Amino acid sequence: MSNLIRRDPFNELLRGFFIRPVDFATSDDLEGPKMRVDIEEDAAAYRVHAELPGMKKEDIHVHxxxxxxxINAERKQEKEVKEGERVLRTERYFGTVSRSFQLGQDIDEGGASAKFNDGVLELTLPKKAPVQTRKLSID
Known part of the structure; x- marks a missing residue:
């Protein structure tokens, strides 16, 4: 009856903590990467810079x-495992990312242009000329 065993749950929890790496996944990690954008405006156009590292320009679509x-983009997984190799850890993201935003004025689709260089998509979106209101004269 006097054989009480004293336990320290905190010590038992941390016993293997410094031996094995522990990954504390946050909700952002579970959702995948987010597309970072910068939007600039001048009198004639909007300029958008979107970071899409590792993407191919064929897999990027702008509507x-x-x-x-x-902006929608997809990174496809290229799985190439050689004989005798094994994958120990994969941290790169494969899948789709998308981002939509509303600008202050309609865009002239015919004059819009896009460039993709070094993982950055650059959009030049000219503003559509505002529709002039017209006053009708009554005869």
Whole structure:
């Protein structure tokens, strides 16, 4: 009856902590990477810079609908394992990322241009000329 065993749950929890790496995944890590964008404006156009590292330009799609711009990109997994090799850890993200945002004015789709260089998508989106209101004279 006097054989009480004293346990320290905190010590038992940390016993293997410094031996094995522990990965504390956050909710952002589980969702995948986010597309970072910078948007600039001048009198004639909007300029958008979107970071898409590791993407191929063939896998990036931009859609313009009035003032709404949508960017979609997909990174496909290229799995190449050689004989005798084994993968110990994979941290690179494979899948799709997308981003939509609304600008203050409609975009002239015909004059819009896009460049992709060093993992950065650069969009030049000219503003559509505002529609002039017209006053009708009554005869």
């Amino acid at each position: 313009i609908d009035g003032p709404v711009v949508s």
